[in-house]
Amino acid sequence: MTDRLGHKQTAAMLTLMVLGREVPNPELKERVGFTLTGKERTELNDSGYVTSEKAGRTFVHQLTDRGWAWCEKELGAGTPPPPRPQSTLCSVLYLVLGGFDGFRRDRNLRLADVFGDSASPEPAEDLETRIRVAYRELVREPRGWVALVDLRPKLGASAAEVDVVLKELSRSGKAHLVPEDNRKTLTAADHEAAIRIGGEDNHLLSIEA
Known part of the structure; x- marks a missing residue:
């Protein structure tokens, strides 16, 4: 037993x-x-x-x-x-x-x-494609900013897997991650969806065309 x-x-x-x-x-x-x-x-x-x-x-x-x-x-x-x-x-x-x-x-x-x-982890290239597709669905203008709290639910992948791809996109200059300037607007969900890079929580994503 x-x-x-x-x-x-x-x-x-x-x-x-x-x-x-x-x-x-x-x-x-x-x-x-x-x-x-x-x-x-x-x-x-x-x-x-x-x-x-x-x-x-x-x-x-x-x-x-x-x-x-x-x-x-x-x-x-x-x-x-x-x-x-x-x-x-x-x-x-x-x-x-x-x-x-x-x-x-x-x-x-x-x-x-x-x-x-x-x-088995999802191939990074497949997840990157899904991130780009979800970003295009959410963004309102070219290279606009999308909240990670809105992006993550569309991906169907673990937070850890998504973080790996986002960090690589940021490192390669294909995407940009920044904190929300107005911290008072952040919800608990925003904090949970944030990605930490360089000791700073980032809440917004912009992807190069």
Whole structure:
């Protein structure tokens, strides 16, 4: 039997399993309604199940090999972790997970074989193209400024992957990243979407034609 985790930690682990890649807190919030923060995050980090790194203002999480192994055991647990939830759906979910676990074992499959394809980082050139397309959709004039908080949701990639491409575009002079002058207008979402370069948070992007 696996070491059981709390309900929220278990949900986070299974979500990271299914997505099979780095997942930033904003995406967790959008997909499952919560973020992985505070004691719940640090406990998973300390256990060696999850790595969490800062990307801008937010954390990005990914399962470790030990985390994948925990998920494989959890699928065969048969019942939800205590305290036993009132929802019948949760009990049925574990029945389904157990059936899937039996199917996987019969075929000698690892969870990474099933969900691992999405763990491969997207080629930088493909993500750069998507950034350029999203920028053109948002910009109002040639080489105008677009807020990163508006750009990121259109990309379907982790914050860490996007940051790598944006930093390379900035370094090569193909794009420019600057802070918002009027800091009073910045929202929590703006701060979370910012990219930190040279010790400064940048909120706006302009791409050369």
